[in-house]
């Protein structure tokens with residue numbers, strides 16, 4: 001696991017544009033090196049702002065979108081097409097505008113799909129554990145996604161205990177309570193050490209029923225990029241960069257095998273503790289720059 005590198009941007013908008021430029025370079029470089037690239041998307045404000053900035057970037061087609069595998073780090077267990085699904089928001093912000101191969105886009109299952117709880121359960125976003133089948137449904141959905149990941153990893157692919165591909169870049173928004181993906185402090189999902197994907201119940205942020213990659217799956221990624229912007233994230237950022245307890249502070253446990261990047265705006269970096277070294281991101285990071293240049 002790699003030590004975090006912290007980059008601070010002047011404001012939220014610059015952070016989104018600079019991160020979009022950085023992502024274009026990382027994915028294009030991966031395609032040059034391996035022929036294909038993979039990215040794991042996050043939901044939330046910062047994740048969606050990044051995708052919108054990427055869609056608007058004149059450099060975006062330095063990525064060969066048809067040779068990109070797209071996964072999600074978490075999903076709200078809602079019916080397909082629900083505007084609160086991370087998948088729906090990502091399609092609107094970016095995926096509908098670029099030439100991704102539909103067969104390489106891997107949304108997490110929806111509550112009304114083959115793993116749904118039927119018409120009465122799962123799709124309502126309620127607590128959903130009241131014997132309506134949601135608990136079994138979300139467990140089945142999580143298992144199905146874990147199988148899809150394991151198949152993509154291939155039998156010969158050895159990346160530690162988590163049978164997931166070695167994702168090139170895994171994006172994570174950081175919640176004000178330090179949650180990443182749908183791993184909330186103290187809930188059972190963040191304690192998972194074997195499975196790669198789990199169902200989440202009782203999430204403190206609505207909707208309460210979700211599906212999430214686990215920390216072992218996240219830690220199989222080559223690069224993990226954590227995004228946080230705004231004053232309301234400053235406390236979470238400070239805690240994650242000082243605490244070692246990932247059960248209480250899930251963001252502290254998110255590390256990549258080759259790189260861990262914290263991408264912040266100044267407001268989110270305002271409470272970084274003494275002794276934590278942060279770098280001011282260069283404004284030119286947001287400007288057009290050719291792939292492979294940094």
Ligand SMILES: O=C1O[C@H](COP(=O)(O)O)[C@@H](O)[C@H](O)[C@H]1O
Pocket residue numbers: 042043044045046047074075076086172173174175176180181182205
């Ligand atoms: O619900 C979620 O929240 C987090 C963080 O969102 P933000 O709006 O506070 O940035 C996000 O990373 C996660 O994917 C999403 O499901």
